[in-house]
Amino acid sequence: MSKKKKILLFSILIMMILFLTACNNQSELKKVEDNAFLMDTLVKVRAHGNGAEKAVKESIDQIEAIENLMSKTVTKSDVYKLNHNPKKEIIIAPETMVVLKKAKKYANLTAGDFDPTLGALVNLWGIGTKNPTVPQPSAIEKALKNTGYQYLDLNEESAKLTQAKVKIDLGGIVKGYAADSVRKIMKKNEVKHAFVNLGGNVLVIGDKVDGSAWKIGIQDPRKGRGSVMAIVAAKDMTIVTSGNYERYFEENGKLYHHIIDPKTGYPAQNNLLSVSIISSSSFDADALSTSIYVMGLKKGMKFIETIDEVEAMFITKELDVYLSSGLKELVEIKNKDFNLIEGEYFAN
Ligand code: AMP
Ligand code: MG
Numbered sequence: 001m002s003k004k005k006k007i008l009l010f011s012i013l014i015m016m017i018l019f020l021t022a023c024n025n026q027s028e029l030k031k032v033e034d035n036a037f038l039m040d041t042l043v044k045v046r047a048h049g050n051g052a053e054k055a056v057k058e059s060i061d062q063i064e065a066i067e068n069l070m071s072k073t074v075t076k077s078d079v080y081k082l083n084h085n086p087k088k089e090i091i092i093a094p095e096t097m098v099v100l101k102k103a104k105k106y107a108n109l110t111a112g113d114f115d116p117t118l119g120a121l122v123n124l125w126g127i128g129t130k131n132p133t134v135p136q137p138s139a140i141e142k143a144l145k146n147t148g149y150q151y152l153d154l155n156e157e158s159a160k161l162t163q164a165k166v167k168i169d170l171g172g173i174v175k176g177y178a179a180d181s182v183r184k185i186m187k188k189n190e191v192k193h194a195f196v197n198l199g200g201n202v203l204v205i206g207d208k209v210d211g212s213a214w215k216i217g218i219q220d221p222r223k224g225r226g227s228v229m230a231i232v233a234a235k236d237m238t239i240v241t242s243g244n245y246e247r248y249f250e251e252n253g254k255l256y257h258h259i260i261d262p263k264t265g266y267p268a269q270n271n272l273l274s275v276s277i278i279s280s281s282s283f284d285a286d287a288l289s290t291s292i293y294v295m296g297l298k299k300g301m302k303f304i305e306t307i308d309e310v311e312a313m314f315i316t317k318e319l320d321v322y323l324s325s326g327l328k329e330l331v332e333i334k335n336k337d338f339n340l341i342e343g344e345y346f347a348n
Helices: 003-028 052-070 078-084 094-109 119-125 137-145 174-188 282-295 297-305
Strands: 031-038 041-048 152-154 158-161 193-198 201-205 214-219 228-234 237-243 248-251 254-257 272-279 311-316 320-323 331-333
Touching (some): 041 052, 041 174, 052 078, 052 174, 094 152, 094 282, 174 193, 201 282, 237 282, 272 282, 272 297, 282 311, 297 311
Antiparallel strands (some): 152 158, 193 201, 201 237, 237 272, 248 254, 272 311, 311 320
16 A cells, blocks of 8 residues: 555544544533423423533522512512502512513513503413403403503512502513523533423524534424424524413303403404514513514514514414514424415515
């Protein structure tokens, strides 16, 4: 064998060894996963790498801590204290303040389509509880009078509900806040690849261990958890879905779901099965998914197109799929029952 050939073979050998070592290191990245039932939903946290174990534990603890501050049923929570001490200035934790401020911001931005003070209406309907009910119109009228973000006063360290019987409900935003908190924990622990799912609020950190994009499934809204109708390729991104299939009950052939229009007091009535928001902030995406569901397709699409770097996917009852302009290349529809509506929507 010539000297040249020997050098070439030797180089190839070295490269192969380097390549195999690299692959081996990738697959050897430690994977840690944990599940818990928190915030009334199934929480899944997965992380890869040296800091994974600590990060996953801290994440689950943090989600629990957030629940203990912001749940309306935990008697020691800030929200419980506010709801049960109307007209009193209540000192609250900085974390709760961040969520209340963001919730009020979205209430203003959506002119009340999103409203964190609709607890009286949510309690009246009881959707997701053992005894949901279609309330009497007079009861809805009453609860509507006890709903309104103008009744929520926020100061530096304290908050106050200025009218008795107004109740805070952060169910439309708190999971997004929790998902973003998990991202911070992962970063602190130098975790480069992670996946979080809080009952439909999905957040991915970095890309997958093998360097490819995560593939996030969008649920088939007719079937609920576990069935995927489309896939979105994502890196450092969140997908948050609000849908009428998540919590609902049926009475006399009519479906009543958990996303309430704070202007009518009834579950938002439109032809949407679900709205998914894709963005880098889960906190904002969560507030937006609920808001946009209330707005419906036309108003919601127009609203989303005014916000930079936030995209939306709408699925209607006819199984038509509408994508905001930045999303067209990222979504792959997997189920042929769904029709992608192409072109420009709602130009005027
Ligand atoms: P999501 O699944 O994020 O859309 O949140 C739905 C939850 O948010 C409901 O179960 C209620 O607790 C709460 N909610 C319902 N309607 C609204 C609304 N219009 N604005 C704010 N929160 C709402
Ligand atoms: Mg939401």
